[in-house]
Amino acid sequence: MTNQLDIVFGALADPTRRAVVEQLTRGPAAVSALHDGHDMALPTFLKHLKVLEESGLVSSTKKGRVRTVHIEAAPLRVMDDWLKRQKDMWEGRLDRLARLAETLNEEDST
Amino acid sequence: MTNQLDIVFGALADPTRRAVVEQLTRGPAAVSALHDGHDMALPTFLKHLKVLEESGLVSSTKKGRVRTVHIEAAPLRVMDDWLKRQKDMWEGRLDRLARLAETLNEEDST
DNA sequence: CCAATACTTAGCCACATGACTAACCAACTC
DNA sequence: GAGTTGGTTAGTCATGTGGCTAAGTATTGG
Numbered sequence: 001m002t003n004q005l006d007i008v009f010g011a012l013a014d015p016t017r018r019a020v021v022e023q024l025t026r027g028p029a030a031v032s033a034l035h036d037g038h039d040m041a042l043p044t045f046l047k048h049l050k051v052l053e054e055s056g057l058v059s060s061t062k063k064g065r066v067r068t069v070h071i072e073a074a075p076l077r078v079m080d081d082w083l084k085r086q087k088d089m090w091e092g093r094l095d096r097l098a099r100l101a102e103t104l105n106e107e108d109s110t
Numbered sequence: 111m112t113n114q115l116d117i118v119f120g121a122l123a124d125p126t127r128r129a130v131v132e133q134l135t136r137g138p139a140a141v142s143a144l145h146d147g148h149d150m151a152l153p154t155f156l157k158h159l160k161v162l163e164e165s166g167l168v169s170s171t172k173k174g175r176v177r178t179v180h181i182e183a184a185p186l187r188v189m190d191d192w193l194k195r196q197k198d199m200w201e202g203r204l205d206r207l208a209r210l211a212e213t214l215n216e217e218d219s220t
Numbered sequence: 221c222c223a224a225t226a227c228t229t230a231g232c233c234a235c236a237t238g239a240c241t242a243a244c245c246a247a248c249t250c
Numbered sequence: 251g252a253g254t255t256g257g258t259t260a261g262t263c264a265t266g267t268g269g270c271t272a273a274g275t276a277t278t279g280g
Binding site for chain 4: 126157174176
Binding site: 221222223224225226227228229230231232233234235236237238239240241242243244245246247248249250 | 251252253254255256257258259260261262263264265266267268269270271272273274275276277278279280
């Protein structure tokens with residue numbers, strides 16, 4: 001039962017990978033350009049890219065010897081939806097509590 | 111450089127822990143109540159709770175022998191902000207691209 | 221006070237993850 | 251066509267993660 005959310009949240013639970021996503025929101029980039037500024041060996045970096053790609057957060061195409069990577073919006077939306085659901089449920093509960101408190105208050109003063 | 115986002119995303123990259131968060135949006139609950147329905151040994155489950163608590167997503171208080179767990183909104187907001195930033199940047203870029211395309215089109219037809 | 225309840229601690233194990241080096245392949249460039 | 255550039259594959263290693271059992275502590279109910 002390995003949910004897509006597992007993989008997407010997991011992919012973003014790493015500063016290198018989040019940095020790549022942030023960078024890609026400014027436009028597609030080649031692997032080596034993305035690698036610049038990250039102080040780690042290229043194969044290590046490539047593994048991070050692979051994790052991102054398998055999560056669906058990113059896709060890539062190769063032309064000649066250059067692989068270009070671009071961001072994909074869908075998984076971000078899936079996460080956003082999940083977060084929104086939790087927020088709505090939580091706030092709904094707070095509302096109900098507030099109403100309940102008021103009801104009790106009224107009964108108290110009558 | 112271990113960011114809070116690392117820990118929060120990491121905490122939610124597990125179905126058991128997400129289920130706990132979902133359950134807690136419906137109100138606080140005792141450890142054993144949360145454990146019900148999760149097919150794993152209690153110590154294992156407790157480790158998940160510890161991860162959630164260390165991420166700040168959840169806090170708990172003990173009264174007598176019962177520990178009650180409640181959700182905390184702040185970390186969810188931090189994540190939401192990060193996601194929103196990415197979305198805004200990404201959509202901003204798409205807008206700029208669209209404008210650019212139009213400009214090129216005009217130049218094309220003049 | 222004895223037993224059941226509700227965690228808690230300790231210790232073990234298998235597998236996943238993030239890092240590295242070394243060596244390789246495939247395309248441009250001169 | 252020889253060398254450089256851009257990426258890939260393979261293999262190793264240390265540490266982290268998620269699971270377990272067994273045994274312990276501290277309330278609470280009878």
